[in-house]
Amino acid sequence: MAVAAGAGQRFGKNRRLLTGRGFRFVFKRPWQSRGDGLRFYARPNDGDCDRLGIAVSRKVDAKAAGRNRIKRQVREFFRRHSEGEGNIGDRCVDLVVVAQKPCAAMDNAAIRDELRQHWRRLIRRHPRRSALPGVHSAT
RNA sequence: CGAGCCGGCCGGGCAGCCGCUGGCGGACCAUGAUCCGCCGGAGGAAAGUCCGGGCUCCCCAGGGCAAGGGCGCCGGGUAACGCCCGGGCGGCGCAAGCCGACGGAAAGUGCCACAGAAAACAUACCGCCGGACCCCGGUCCGGUAAGGGUGAAAAGGUGCGGUAAGAGCGCACCGCGUUUGCGGCAACGCAAACGGCACGGCAAACCCCGUCCGGAGCAAGACCGAAUAGAAAUCCCAUGGCGCGGCCCGCGCCGGAUUCGGGUAGGUCGCAAGAGGCGCCCGGCAACGUGCGUCCCAGAUGAAUGGCUGUCCACGACAGAACCCGGCUUACAGGCCGGCUCGUUUU
RNA sequence: UGGGGUGUAGCCAAGUGGUCCAAGGCACCGGGUUUUGAUCCCGGCAUUCCCAGGUUCGAAUCCUGGCACCCCAG
Numbered sequence: 001m002a003v004a005a006g007a008g009q010r011f012g013k014n015r016r017l018l019t020g021r022g023f024r025f026v027f028k029r030p031w032q033s034r035g036d037g038l039r040f041y042a043r044p045n046d047g048d049c050d051r052l053g054i055a056v057s058r059k060v061d062a063k064a065a066g067r068n069r070i071k072r073q074v075r076e077f078f079r080r081h082s083e084g085e086g087n088i089g090d091r092c093v094d095l096v097v098v099a100q101k102p103c104a105a106m107d108n109a110a111i112r113d114e115l116r117q118h119w120r121r122l123i124r125r126h127p128r129r130s131a132l133p134g135v136h137s138a139t
Numbered sequence: 140c141g142a143g144c145c146g147g148c149c150g151g152g153c154a155g156c157c158g159c160u161g162g163c164g165g166a167c168c169a170u171g172a173u174c175c176g177c178c179g180g181a182g183g184a185a186a187g188u189c190c191g192g193g194c195u196c197c198c199c200a201g202g203g204c205a206a207g208g209g210c211g212c213c214g215g216g217u218a219a220c221g222c223c224c225g226g227g228c229g230g231c232g233c234a235a236g237c238c239g240a241c242g243g244a245a246a247g248u249g250c251c252a253c254a255g256a257a258a259a260c261a262u263a264c265c266g267c268c269g270g271a272c273c274c275c276g277g278u279c280c281g282g283u284a285a286g287g288g289u290g291a292a293a294a295g296g297u298g299c300g301g302u303a304a305g306a307g308c309g310c311a312c313c314g315c316g317u318u319u320g321c322g323g324c325a326a327c328g329c330a331a332a333c334g335g336c337a338c339g340g341c342a343a344a345c346c347c348c349g350u351c352c353g354g355a356g357c358a359a360g361a362c363c364g365a366a367u368a369g370a371a372a373u374c375c376c377a378u379g380g381c382g383c384g385g386c387c388c389g390c391g392c393c394g395g396a397u398u399c400g401g402g403u404a405g406g407u408c409g410c411a412a413g414a415g416g417c418g419c420c421c422g423g424c425a426a427c428g429u430g431c432g433u434c435c436c437a438g439a440u441g442a443a444u445g446g447c448u449g450u451c452c453a454c455g456a457c458a459g460a461a462c463c464c465g466g467c468u469u470a471c472a473g474g475c476c477g478g479c480u481c482g483u484u485u486u
Numbered sequence: 487u488g489g490g491g492u493g494u495a496g497c498c499a500a501g502u503g504g505u506c507c508a509a510g511g512c513a514c515c516g517g518g519u520u521u522u523g524a525u526c527c528c529g530g531c532a533u534u535c536c537c538a539g540g541u542u543c544g545a546a547u548c549c550u551g552g553c554a555c556c557c558c559a560g
Contacts, residue, residue, distance in 0.1 A: 010157095010158075011159070012172070012173080014172045015172090016172080016441080018440095018441070021405095022441095023441085055441080064185095064458085069445095071442095072445050072446080073445095073446090075159085075445080075446095076445065076447095079157090108446095
């Protein structure tokens with residue numbers, strides 16, 4: 001069974017969007033949130049956990065190391081805040097995070113700040129059953 | 140101690156917690172994009188894609204020729220190279236050292252603006268010298284190329300002799316060329332004799348000579364599954380089946396190959412043990428090679444190394460594998476080791 | 487990952503197999519014409535020809551290396 005406390009901390013392949021089909025599903029009818037450096041596209045799924053896809057193109061940052069940095073920040077935030085397994089009663093979402101050009105100039109703290117803003121909008125629209133102590137205590 | 144040169148190396152460390160990914164082992168009333176344990180998990184440039192290979196498919200299947208392109212002192216190393224090592228020559232530096240697209244201009248074609256008499260078959264503006272004429276300054280004829288002037292570059296340089304003035308005209312030295320001898324595998328060097336101006340520069344101008352090169356690329360390519368359109372063109376019919384004419388045989392269809400168009404974007408393999416790393420012996424000035432021992436060292440496929448906390452310090456640069464090797468080039472905080480040169484001080 | 491292309495003034499751009507001045511147009515600025523404006527005429531743009539080396543007497547042009555931007559394939 002799922003370990004209730006640590007369920008949201010994992011980030012296996014079941015928590016990611018792995019195929020082009022998964023991305024297309026989200027982009028078809030997305031809920032959106034736009035900011036300076038990032039955009040969120042989300043859509044409720046039929047699964048039992050949230051899933052994440054990230055898009056950082058070469059136009060954002062031509063250096064591979066720079067793109068990896070952005071993706072790591074997004075992944076780490078999602079790992080610590082999203083809904084894990086055992087939430088059959090909830091409406092979980094597929095989320096795609098797209099990085100925009102200014103993101104390359106932001107430091108890690110700034111990226112996390114923006115992620116928090118988008119995430120707060122997301123949970124207002126798609127409420128969780130479980131509380132989100134991480135978000136409230138972090139801010 | 141200061142200034143500098145060369146070679147080699149490192150690229151935050153430790154501890155804890157939460158994660159990611161591959162392999163192996165295990166768990167299950169949920170056999171999966173799951174969970175648990177152990178072990179492995181980015182670079183010196185992984186980069187730019189500038190060269191050289193391996194490996195695949197296509198073409199040719201034997202090689203040659205042509206086109207186009209690369210390379211270019213000599214010798215060696217290497218699977219190969221445009222790389223590396225050693226040497227020669229030239230240049231820079233007091234030196235340690237560093238740098239060099241460094242074959243050919245009497246095979247040919249072409250270019251050298253402006254200036255200048257003349258820019259390559261040489262030639263004569265101002266001059267200098269001799270002669271003639273007019274008469275006190277020039278004109279004409281001839282000789283000459285030292286000096287002036289022009290230019291990026293002016294037809295060997297310097298000195299002495301020589302001369303009407305001059306000139307390789309003669310001589311000495313330097314330079315250049317030819318021949319011979321000697322040293323060296325060679326590039327080349329040294330020496331002697333001879334030649335005298337006969338060979339201006341540019342081949343990163345066309346080119347000549349020598350030498351090397353077929354094309355594409357792992358999203359190559361192979362297989363499984365799904366899906367669309369037994370649709371189009373060309374060829375084959377050796378084997379097999381069916382139909383038609385009585386058989387040989389022929390034709391048509393099924394079938395096979397290639398191409399074009401359309402559809403699909405799921406999985407498996409390729410996919411990591413290699414021209415491999417390290418250590419030692421031997422050969423070699425060295426690059427490197429032979430042998431022995433030892434190690435297994437990333438394999439993802441929306442794509443893995445991160446986050447947080449503590450602590451130490453010089454407060455962390457450039458930057459992320461995507462088929463794999465050998466090089467080159469470019470980016471880079473800081474630091475370590477070894478050798479050498481010059482200067483200064485002290486003994 | 488692989489392949490290809492382009493960098494010349496604020497913008498669009500031409501440019502030679504090397505030699506005074508790097509065409510031209512738009513825009514902008516100054517002046518003239520006009521009662522004023524448009525048109526028209528004259529003049530101007532003080533451009534490291536993307537950057538760094540090299541060849542050459544001389545390079546936007548030739549050679550080498552680099553940077554930036556754009557496009558294409560699956």
